[in-house]
Amino acid sequence: MRVLVVDHETEHGASLASDLASQGHETAVAPDATEALTRIQSGEFDLVFADVKTPDFGGLELLRRIKSGSRPDTEVVLMSANGSIRAAVAAVKSGAFDFVAKPLTSAEIAALVTRMEQQRETALLRSVGVAAYAGDSSGMSELDRLIVGTSEGMARVKSMIKVSARTDANTLIYGETGVGKDLISSVIHRLSHRRKSPFVKVGCALFPESLIESELYGHEEGSFTGADAPRKGRFELAEGGTIYLDDVDDIPLAQQAKLLRAIEEKIFERVGGTKSLKADVRIVASSKKNLLAKIGEGTFRSDLYYRLDVLRIRVPPLRERRQDVPALVDHLLRRIAGEEPYRIDPQAVVLLAQHDWPGNVREMYHTLERAYLISGGHITTDLIETEMGSPAAPEGTVLPGHAVTGGFQAVMQHAEKQLLLSALEAAGGNKSAAAQALGLKASTFRDRLNKHGLG
Secondary structure, rough: EEEEEEEEOHHHHHHHHHHHOOOOOOOEEEEHHHHHHHHHHHHHEEEEEEEOOOOOOOHHHHHHHHOOOOOOOOEEEEEEEEOOOOHHHHHHHHHOOOOEOOOOOOOHHHHHHHHHHHHHHHHHHHHHHOOOOOOOOOOHHHHHHHHOOOOHHHHHHHHHHHHHHHOOOOEEEEEOOOHHHHHHHHHHHHHHHOOOEEEEEEEEEOHHHHHHHHHEEOOOOOOOOOOOOEOOHHHHHHEEEEEEEOOOHHOOHHHHHHHHHHHHEEEEOOOOOOEEEEOEEEEEEEEEEOOOHHHHHHOOOOOHHHHHOOEEEEOOOOOHHHHHHHHHHHHHHHHHOOOOOEEOOHHHHHHHHHHHOOOOOHHHHHHHHHHHHOOEEEEEHHHHHHHHHHOOOOOOOOOOOOOOOOOOOHHHHHHHHHHHHHHHOOOOOOOOHHHHHHHOOOHHHHHHHHOOOOO
């Protein structure tokens, strides 16, 4: 945690900063409110300890300017050697985290910081808490509206998104093409304290080796043919925010050392330049390939890998989370149809769930988009079979015997029941094998069977 101590009493300020540093925090000290504001506006601080008698305009006014300025998320603790109840009430009303008496003991400092961290974490988890899929977005968290799925694999993904969002740790997202790595990276940024700063994506596979350096770090005028003017790179453009390195496995080996330095030291030079530049950015990267295998092949640096792989999020392919398909179909069709109505046959949803989707969610989206446009809004089982190139349902597959009414929830419940029965049919009645085919725990599979009266 980064902490700023604002105290005109030099000895007390230095002592408080020393106590905080000994507890593992990064600290800075300012003697007055003016310097404190300058430091806060130019750098990210999680917490400020400020004396109410801070020179210039006082700690209470400093608190108000912090909360009404560009860093309102910064927590402020006001301190006083002879504080009054009235001063404490005024401080809390103005947004102070606490009002404390000077001097503070090491134990009091540790307890206060721990309490602040716990409250912030609780507030974040509330804001991105996981709610059960309910067929519409009412009552759902922002995380659930953006990342669809209640399977065990997606529950782990959401849990790691929450961990990543509340830290600045570099995060590596693994997954096949089309699973939604881009979306996850943007959600991490959107839920993080950097959300008001830029989110900049670099498609590492899109640029030839001769251009990737300029894209990342910028270039100076005349540094190469066509460089008619200075240009900022992605690291500069992402200042204060998040830079997303998509397909980082495609970064040429010759560029990896410079990338490592930019990530590790937050220092780089533009192409053709000699001035070292700094960028305060958070790194999220994705890979569709096994980077450890690339290290073994000699095409990826191990030190870069370990710098990127601080937090790891593995996004399961769609075939490993078939039970998420009904909710995902609804989510995608809402995006495709907009305000227009749509219908989809329950057995069409079952077919979609049974398909392996080598292109994952992206492939399913395009299949549904074509089906919606062709059908005019009513997506039939026959149309889905045609669009997927699927054969007719095999003999013995349970098909709906009548039309399902009662809105989307009824259709999805019916489709889930059909999916469970189809998995059982394919597994010859073996519930453990059927659960494995759907990517479910055996206990979860049994619970879903019981819900539909199939246990």
